[in-house]
Structure formats: C-alpha cells, structure tokens
Amino acid sequence: MPKKVDRHERRTLIADALMRVAARQGMEAVSLRHVANEAGVSPGMVQHYFRTKDEMMAFAMTVVRERNQARVTEAISRLGEQPAPRALLRAMITAVLPLTEESRIDGRVALAFLAYTAVRPDAAAGIGADTQQMLGFMAGLLPGPDRDGRAAGLLALMEGLGVYLLGGHYTAEQALAALDAQLDIVFAASDLAEAR
Amino acid sequence: MPKKVDRHERRTLIADALMRVAARQGMEAVSLRHVANEAGVSPGMVQHYFRTKDEMMAFAMTVVRERNQARVTEAISRLGEQPAPRALLRAMITAVLPLTEESRIDGRVALAFLAYTAVRPDAAAGIGADTQQMLGFMAGLLPGPDRDGRAAGLLALMEGLGVYLLGGHYTAEQALAALDAQLDIVFAASDLAEAR
Numbered sequence: 095m096p097k098k099v100d101r102h103e104r105r106t107l108i109a110d111a112l113m114r115v116a117a118r119q120g121m122e123a124v125s126l127r128h129v130a131n132e133a134g135v136s137p138g139m140v141q142h143y144f145r146t147k148d149e150m151m152a153f154a155m156t157v158v159r160e161r162n163q164a165r166v167t168e169a170i171s172r173l174g175e176q177p178a179p180r181a182l183l184r185a186m187i188t189a190v191l192p193l194t195e196e197s198r199i200d201g202r203v204a205l206a207f208l209a210y211t212a213v214r215p216d217a218a219a220g221i222g223a224d225t226q227q228m229l230g231f232m233a234g235l236l237p238g239p240d241r242d243g244r245a246a247g248l249l250a251l252m253e254g255l256g257v258y259l260l261g262g263h264y265t266a267e268q269a270l271a272a273l274d275a276q277l278d279i280v281f282a283a284s285d286l287a288e289a290r
Numbered sequence: 291m292p293k294k295v296d297r298h299e300r301r302t303l304i305a306d307a308l309m310r311v312a313a314r315q316g317m318e319a320v321s322l323r324h325v326a327n328e329a330g331v332s333p334g335m336v337q338h339y340f341r342t343k344d345e346m347m348a349f350a351m352t353v354v355r356e357r358n359q360a361r362v363t364e365a366i367s368r369l370g371e372q373p374a375p376r377a378l379l380r381a382m383i384t385a386v387l388p389l390t391e392e393s394r395i396d397g398r399v400a401l402a403f404l405a406y407t408a409v410r411p412d413a414a415a416g417i418g419a420d421t422q423q424m425l426g427f428m429a430g431l432l433p434g435p436d437r438d439g440r441a442a443g444l445l446a447l448m449e450g451l452g453v454y455l456l457g458g459h460y461t462a463e464q465a466l467a468a469l470d471a472q473l474d475i476v477f478a479a480s481d482l483a484e485a486r
Contacts, residue, residue, distance in 0.1 A: 120410070
C-alpha cells in the first residue's frame with residue numbers, strides 16, 4: 095500500500111516552488127508546467143493541489159502573509175515589555191519592508207499578487223479583511239485626532255516604500271529616513287494638538 | 291509607391307493596444323501575438339517597432355507617465371495663479387491617483403510595470419531619474435525641517451494609495467481621507483516647529 099501523503103506538506107512544497115519561480119522570473123512565468131518543473135513533480139500533481147492559477151496565487155500570498163506575521167512577531171518580541179507605540183510601529187513596519195534578501199523575495203511575490211489582483215478582483219477575496227485589521231491595529235497605536243486617516247496613510251506609506259525598494263527607486267537609507275520622518279510628524283502633530 | 295508610414299503614429303497605435311491588453315488581462319497576457327491581435331496588425335509588425343517585451347513595457351510606461359503629466363498640468367491650471375503649496379500638492383497627487391476609469395487603466399499598467407521591473411531591474415532604467423525629480427519638486431513645496439524625508443514619505447504614500455485603490459483595499463473616500471490627514475500633519479508639524 096502506498097504511504098500516506100501529507101497533503102499540507104506537498105502543498106507547501108509546491109507553493110515554495112511557485113514562490114521561487116515568481117520571485118525569479120515574475121508572475122507571467124507562473125504556469126502549472128513551470129511550477130511542476132521547479133518542484134520536481136508532474137503538472138498533474140500541481141493541478142491536484144491547485145486547480146487554477148488563482149488558487150496558486152492566493153496560497154502563495156497566504157504563505158507571504160504568514161512569513162510577514164512571523165517577522166513582525168519576532169521584531170516585537172525583541173522590544174521587551176511594554177514598548178512605546180512609536181517603537182512598536184517602527185519595528186512592525188521595518189520587519190515587513192523588503193530590506194533583506196528573504197523579505198525581498200516575499201515582497202516580489204506580494205507585488206506580483208497585487209498586479210494580478212488589480213485586473214482580477216475575485217482573486218483578492220480575503221485580503222481586504224487583512225487590511226482592515228491592520229488599519230485598526232495601527233489606529234490604536236497612533237495619537238489622535240483622526241487616527242483612522244493617519245493609520246490609512248501610514249499603511250499606504252509602508253506599501254509605497256516596499257514598492258520603491260523593490261523597484262530600486264529608493265535606497266534602504268532613503269526608505270528608513272522617510273519612515274522616521276513620518277513617525278516624527280505623526281507624533282509631533284499630537285504634541286501640537288495637546289499643546290493647544 | 292506606398293504611402294509613407296508615420297512611425298510615431300503606428301508605434302502609438304501598437305502601444306495603445308498593449309495598454310488595453312495589460313489593463314484588461316494583466317501583464318502575463320502581454321505577448322507579441324496578443325498585442326498584434328488587439329492592434330489589428332501582424333506580429334511581425336509589432337516586432338518591427340518593439341524588438342523585445344522590455345521595449346514594449348518601457349514604451350507603455352512612457353505613455354502612462356506622459357498622460358499623468360498632462361493630468362497634473364491640467365489640475366494645476368485649474369488652481370489659478372500662485373496656489374498655496376498644500377493645494378498644489380493635493381491637486382498633483384489626486385490627479386495621479388486611480389480615481390477615474392481612465393486613470394485606473396493607466397494605474398494597472400504602472401502597477402504591472404512595477405511588478406515586471408522588480409524582477410528585471412534593467413527594464414526600469416530611466417524611472418529612477420523621474421522619481422528623484424518628483425522628490426525634488428515635492429521637497430520644494432513642503433515646510434521644513436527634513437524636507438527630503440517628508441517628500442520621500444509623501445511620494446511613497448501616494449504610490450501606496452494608488453496600489454490600494456487598484457486592489458480595492460481602500461475606497462476613494464478612504465484614500466482621500468488618508469491624503470488629507472497626511473497633508474494636515476505635514477503642515478501642522480511645521481506650525482509646531484515655527485511655534486518653538
């Protein structure tokens with residue numbers, strides 16, 4: 095009798111292959127055949143786990159989100175107990191920015207996914223909820239007034255820095271300087287409001 | 291004798307076809323054959339004007355940049371003489387954000403281009419200079435201190451808002467509220483610095 099196959103393990107093996115193809119050659123290279131070659135399995139096997147390209151993309155994006163979550167958790171744990179809101183936000187955002195080779199690979203997949211879903215909104219189902227959760231968390235750390243608007247701005251700034259880092263438009267120094275300038279004015283504006 | 295063909299006109303016809311394919315089906319659908327079908331010409335004709343996919347992509351991005359520039363110029367002209375820096379920045383940024391069907395099409399092409407060049411940095415040659423020019427212009431309009439950091443943050447925020455609008459993560463209202471909150475704190479922080 096054949097050995098029982100660990101479904102999750104094989105799915106992850108295929109997803110890892112998909113990530114490598116997408117990171118190296120971009121989204122248009124992601125096909126059943128390419129991913130199968132990279133994973134060393136048959137195209138039929140890939141199709142057994144992912145029926146469509148949408149499913150492959152969504153699963154890869156889940157992997158990226160889980161890795162980002164792990165990076166954030168690890169960065170926060172290094173801050174010690176009761177970190178200041180500003181330090182917490184800075185640690186979270188720098189943990190997600192594509193500043194290391196590993197996070198650049200994930201960033202390229204995330205950018206490919208964004209470009210893919212911009213023309214196929216159905217494939218992005220579930221991402222919206224993530225964004226709203228992140229916004230709520232950030233808003234809770236920011237000083238008032240207008241926490242929601244500021245959180246939406248900070249999240250967009252984070253995304254834009256990621257895009258510009260991946261494209262080589264900003265250096266790491268430029269991106270971190272922009273982030274620090276942003277945190278300066280967000281927290282300075284609250285000082286001003288309090289002083290009034 | 292055959293009529294003289296207007297090279298620029300035909301190139302633009304092909305580029306428009308490329309834009310429609312990329313906006314409708316995403317980057318992975320952009321091939322010589324697809325673009326030729328859409329333009330109603332032969333694949334050989336497309337290849338005569340664009341030897342490689344890199345060349346097609348770079349030209350499409352040039353078209354998007356020119357259209358964005360025209361939108362910005364038009365938005366600024368509506369502000370009257372000597373607009374305040376804040377009003378000028380707001381008009382420029384909202385003119386570029388994908389808030390209309392026309393600018394959404396261009397936005398999808400720009401996003402596809404970003405994803406494409408994130409794995410092929412050579413295809414992005416020339417874009418870096420554009421970014422630096424835009425940063426310099428924005429920095430000149432922002433109140434000090436740390437104009438460079440704030441300009442880099444504002445440009446990244448603009449890019450992130452565009453990405454989130456295209457992906458449906460933010461509504462138009464959310465994006466504009468984030469932009470206004472950003473302009474609030476950028477200009478409020480300068481009030482604070484002056485008050486000290």
